[in-house]
Amino acid sequence: MDASDLRVxxxxxxxxxxxxxxxxxxTVQSNVTARIxxxxxxxxxxxxxxxxxxxxxxxxxxxxLPYAHRIAALLGEAxxxxxxDGTPRGxxxxxxxxxxxxxHLSPVLAGYARAFPGVDLTLRTxxxxxMVAAVLARRVEGAFVCGPxxxxxxxxxxxxxxxxxxxxxxxxxSPEALADRRDLRIVVLRAGCSYRQRLEAILAARGAVGYxxxxxxxxxxxxxAVAAGLGVTLLPRGLIGPVWQDGxxxxxxxxxxxxxxxxxxxxxxxxRLSSALAAFLERARPERRAxxxx
Amino acid sequence: MDASDLRVxxxxxxxxxxxxxxxxxxTVQSNVTARIxxxxxxxxxxxxxxxxxxxxxxxxxxxxLPYAHRIAALLGEAxxxxxxDGTPRGxxxxxxxxxxxxxHLSPVLAGYARAFPGVDLTLRTxxxxxMVAAVLARRVEGAFVCGPxxxxxxxxxxxxxxxxxxxxxxxxxSPEALADRRDLRIVVLRAGCSYRQRLEAILAARGAVGYxxxxxxxxxxxxxAVAAGLGVTLLPRGLIGPVWQDGxxxxxxxxxxxxxxxxxxxxxxxxRLSSALAAFLERARPERRAxxxx
DNA sequence: CATGATCCATCTCTCTCAGCGATGGGGTGT
DNA sequence: ACACCCCATCGCTGAGAGAGATGGATCATG
Numbered sequence: 001m002d003a004s005d006l007r008v009x010x011x012x013x014x015x016x017x018x019x020x021x022x023x024x025x026x027t028v029q030s031n032v033t034a035r036i037x038x039x040x041x042x043x044x045x046x047x048x049x050x051x052x053x054x055x056x057x058x059x060x061x062x063x064x065l066p067y068a069h070r071i072a073a074l075l076g077e078a079x080x081x082x083x084x085d086g087t088p089r090g091x092x093x094x095x096x097x098x099x100x101x102x103x104h105l106s107p108v109l110a111g112y113a114r115a116f117p118g119v120d121l122t123l124r125t126x127x128x129x130x131m132v133a134a135v136l137a138r139r140v141e142g143a144f145v146c147g148p149x150x151x152x153x154x155x156x157x158x159x160x161x162x163x164x165x166x167x168x169x170x171x172x173x174s175p176e177a178l179a180d181r182r183d184l185r186i187v188v189l190r191a192g193c194s195y196r197q198r199l200e201a202i203l204a205a206r207g208a209v210g211y212x213x214x215x216x217x218x219x220x221x222x223x224x225a226v227a228a229g230l231g232v233t234l235l236p237r238g239l240i241g242p243v244w245q246d247g248x249x250x251x252x253x254x255x256x257x258x259x260x261x262x263x264x265x266x267x268x269x270x271x272r273l274s275s276a277l278a279a280f281l282e283r284a285r286p287e288r289r290a291x292x293x294x
Numbered sequence: 295m296d297a298s299d300l301r302v303x304x305x306x307x308x309x310x311x312x313x314x315x316x317x318x319x320x321t322v323q324s325n326v327t328a329r330i331x332x333x334x335x336x337x338x339x340x341x342x343x344x345x346x347x348x349x350x351x352x353x354x355x356x357x358x359l360p361y362a363h364r365i366a367a368l369l370g371e372a373x374x375x376x377x378x379d380g381t382p383r384g385x386x387x388x389x390x391x392x393x394x395x396x397x398h399l400s401p402v403l404a405g406y407a408r409a410f411p412g413v414d415l416t417l418r419t420x421x422x423x424x425m426v427a428a429v430l431a432r433r434v435e436g437a438f439v440c441g442p443x444x445x446x447x448x449x450x451x452x453x454x455x456x457x458x459x460x461x462x463x464x465x466x467x468s469p470e471a472l473a474d475r476r477d478l479r480i481v482v483l484r485a486g487c488s489y490r491q492r493l494e495a496i497l498a499a500r501g502a503v504g505y506x507x508x509x510x511x512x513x514x515x516x517x518x519a520v521a522a523g524l525g526v527t528l529l530p531r532g533l534i535g536p537v538w539q540d541g542x543x544x545x546x547x548x549x550x551x552x553x554x555x556x557x558x559x560x561x562x563x564x565x566r567l568s569s570a571l572a573a574f575l576e577r578a579r580p581e582r583r584a585x586x587x588x
Numbered sequence: 589c590a591t592g593a594t595c596c597a598t599c600t601c602t603c604t605c606a607g608c609g610a611t612g613g614g615g616t617g618t
Numbered sequence: 619a620c621a622c623c624c625c626a627t628c629g630c631t632g633a634g635a636g637a638g639a640t641g642g643a644t645c646a647t648g
Contacts, residue, residue, distance in 0.1 A: 001373050003297040003365075019595060031636055033597060043376045050596060052644035060376045067372030071297070071365060078361030079295050082337045082354045313624060325607050327626060346615040346624060 001042055003075055006068040008035045009047065013065050017054030073138065073271075081272055088276035089118040095131040095143030096123060098189055100263050102219065103238045104160050105144070108284050115283075119276050128194040135266055141277050142267030146194035149266050159284055160263040162236040164195065166202065166252040169229035175252050178232065179207035185231030187214045187222050195261075199234040202258050223249060236261070295336055297369055300362040302329045303341065307359050311348030367432060367565075375566055382570035383412040389425040389437030390417060392483055394557050396513065397532045398454050399438070402578050409577075413570050422488040429560055435571050436561030440488035443560050453578055454557040456530040458489065460496065460546040463523035469546050472526065473501035479525030481508045481516050489555075493528040496552050517543060530555070 011021040012032060022029040040047050047061035057065065083090065096105055101123060113121055124131075124140060131143035136153060149156050166175055178184060186203070188196045196213075203211065214231055216222050219239065226233055227248040237251075244251045253259065265281060267273075305315040306326060316323040334341050341355035351359065377384065390399055395417060407415055418425075418434060425437035430447060443450050460469055472478055480497070482490045490507070497505065508525055510516050513533065520527055521542040531545070538545045547553065559575060561567075 001369055003369070006372070017595070018597095027635095028637055029596075030598075030638080034635080037597090043373060045377055045379070047376070052595065054595065059379060063378070064372055064376040067368060067375060071368050071372065074361060074365050074368065075295055075297070078300070078358055078365065079337060081361060082339055082341070082358040084357070085339070085353060311624070312626095321606095322608055323625075324609080324627080328606080331626090344625060348624065 001039065003071055005035055005039045006064075006071055008032055009039060009061075009064065010068040010072065012036060012048065012055065013057055013061065013068075016056065020054070077272055080274060084275045086275050087118070088116040088274075088279045090274075090276060091120045091122070092274070092276040092280065093122040093124065093140045094277075094280070095134050095140040095145075096125055097128065097131070097145060097194065097263070098125040099195070099219075099236055099239060100144045100160065101125055103162070103236050104263070104284070108280070112280055112283055116276070116279060127190055132266065135268060138268065138271075141271070141274065142265055144263050144265050147262040147264035149264060151266075153269055154266045155269045156264040156266040157281075158262050159265045159281075162238065162261050162263065163256075163259045164198070164234050164254065164261050165237045165240065165259065166199075166232060166234055166254060167223075167226045167240060167249045168232045168252065169226060170247060170250045171229065172232075172250055172252075175202070175254070176206050178203065184208055184211045185214050186211050187216060187225050187231040187233040189217070189219070189222060190215060195234045198258070198261070199232070202234065202254065203232075205258075295333065297365055299329055299333045300358075300365055302326055303333060303355075303358065304362040304366065306330060306342065306349065307351055307355065307362075310350065314348070371566055374568060378569045380569050381412070382410040382568075382573045384568075384570060385414045385416070386568070386570040386574065387416040387418065387434045388571075388574070389428050389434040389439075390419055391422065391425070391439060391488065391557070392419040393489075393513075393530055393533060394438045394454065395419055397456070397530050398557070398578070402574070406574055406577055410570070410573060421484055426560065429562060432562065432565075435565070435568065436559055438557050438559050441556040441558035443558060445560075447563055448560045449563045450558040450560040451575075452556050453559045453575075456532065456555050456557065457550075457553045458492070458528050458548060458555050459531045459534065459553065460493075460526060460528055460548060461517075461520045461534060461543045462526045462546065463520060464541060464544045465523065466526075466544055466546075469496070469548070470500050472497065478502055478505045479508050480505050481510060481519045481525040481527040483511070483513070483516060484509060489528045492552070492555070493526070496528065496548065497526075499552075 008021065008025065011024050012018055015021040015024050018032045018036065019029045022032045025032065036047065043060065043064075045060035046058050047064060048055035049058055080090070105123070109121065109123065112119070124134065126134070128145040128149070131140070131145045132149060132151065132154070134140045135143050136151070144159060147156065147158065168175075168178070172178065184203075186196065186199050188199075203209070211231075214225060216225060219235075222233055222235075223240075225231060240249070240251060265284070267277070302315065302319065305318050306312055309315040309318050312326045312330065313323045316326045319326065330341065337354065337358075339354035340352050341358060342349035343352055374384070399417070403415065403417065407413070418428065420428070422439040422443070425434070425439045426443060426445065426448070428434045429437050430445070438453060441450065441452065462469075462472070466472065478497075480490065480493050482493075497503070505525075508519060510519060513529075516527055516529075517534075519525060534543070534545060559578070561571070
């Protein structure tokens with residue numbers, strides 16, 4: 001048995017058919033058939049049930065499939081480990097919440113890109129749930145998400161600690177005044193945004209329920225909507241300096257328990273920490289950034 | 295990069311030279327050279343430093359080597375998993391202390407071999423330290439050893455609980471009487487036997503120090519030596535029925551703290567529990583054996 | 589029921605590439 | 619100086635992977 005056999009096997013299992021797998025692998029169907037046959041002969045067990053719509057896994061195939069994934073991942077990691085001599089190099093794909101990227105990451109990204117020109121840096125943004133899924137699927141090496149995250153396959157480390165504040169129209173003088181607003185809406189950056197649940201809890205604790213949701217793709221649009229009295233939002237304090245000073249929106253501090261949010265960096269527990277990523281995290285560490293700011 | 299490349303790489307690293315690796319792999323040296331070169335070209339990093347006595351690993355090679363091991367192990371496990379349909383079959387190589395094998399395992403082994411004729415069962419015996427090393431090196435799937443065993447790569451489960459007894463010549467009436475015996479020796483089955491340390495501690499607690507050691511390969515020889523007054527030994531009570539009844543040796547019970555010994559079954563944490571092994575452990579479980587004895 | 593589409597198995601042909609054997613150069617110990 | 623051991627390289631050969639064509643089976647559709 002060989003790793004390339006397992007690659008073919010995995011493609012067939014994923015595509016649900018030998019013809020489709022052949023297209024996926026840029027080869028012809030007869031080849032796929034032959035290699036699967038060879039693998040089955042070697043193992044002495046059929047791996048797929050053939051039927052007119054394609055194939056599906058037998059029990060033996062289902063037992064083999066997770067190994068195919070693990071071995072493929074391990075081979076990629078082996079090559080990366082051999083190439084990684086401690087100086088960051090190659091591709092580094094990270095994920096982040098959009099608010100975290102805006103608030104904390106831009107100077108880190110800029111400095112990192114300057115310091116390590118050998119690294120092809122990619123930053124993808126999305127919600128905590130999306131990013132966690134991306135990390136698990138190995139689409140990104142790791143991600144900055146809203147903590148805490150507990151998953152057996154992930155390891156996390158706290159990176160930033162922020163205080164959230166409630167943003168409302170200037171005419172609202174306290175969060176408690178929201179309870180009797182019947183037309184209340186919550187404004188979020190994206191559907192599924194991590195702060196939404198927290199905002200719902202905060203409003204519910206003050207007797208405000210039954211709100212609708214507005215989703216805007218940019219922070220500026222959100223500020224505009226809040227300033228216009230369309231709704232309220234919850235954002236890290238660090239993000240709302242200029243808008244608040246302009247008096248366009250009112251910023252309401254919250255009790256520490258409600259305001260505190262921790263950004264953690266998560267990555268798969270079973271992957272090696274690449275030099276490129278290690279150097280990035282080193283630059284993102286709070287103490288380091290404080291020192292750099294002096 | 296391919297698993298067979300890594301196999302060649304691993305052999306070269308292990309043998310310390312391409313010629314030796316070629317012999318080990320049943321191929322010729324030019325092939326090994328070519329494949330290593332190919333691997334190095336693909337990775338863009340030299341993996342070995344060539345010198346007149348052979349080769350040794352560069353840093354990149356040293357980073358790659360553990361992956362070669364893991365991938366090789368995983369490939370073997372993948373084949374075993376695919377073939378393993380729940381009915382025990384194939385090779386099952388276990389380790390055990392000799393005393394445990396003699397005391398507990400023979401009926402289990404016999405019954406298991408009868409119940410699962412498809413399994414090629416092998417039992418290797420040795421000391422706890424030897425067996426733990428064998429498990430870690432994957433030479434055996436698991437082993438019955440003297441507990442407790444704490445190692446990050448191993449998982450253990452208690453299987454048997456025994457009471458040890460001190461065996462002396464019939465003329466010795468209590469363990470305390472040994473303190474003034476200047477010619478005292480301890481008799482063990484093998485150098486490095488797990489019970490030796492415990493016996494030393496027991497004797498030391500009674501003021502007996504400065505003994506010599508005798509090593510005999512069989513239990514009968516040990517009984518003979520003890521009966522002849524050559525020394526003392528420590529064995530599970532269950533092993534010493536007939537000899538004690540004959541009056542050839544004196545059996546001294548010990549306090550529970552000193553007598554209790556737990557036999558645990560250990561295996562690597564990162565390997566799948568094969569059906570063959572699962573069935574064996576099921577048969578070795580104390581409650582099961584008690585039920586079978588009724 | 590006929591037809592077309594889809595999917596897998598099998599066959600043949602081609603050609604790459606792994607493996608083999610031989611040779612050569614470099615270094616080491618005697 | 620010589621024998622020895624090690625690795626690099628070259629040409630040759632054959633197994634085997636890949637490409638393409640064909641055929642049989644099944645299913646959807648009108």
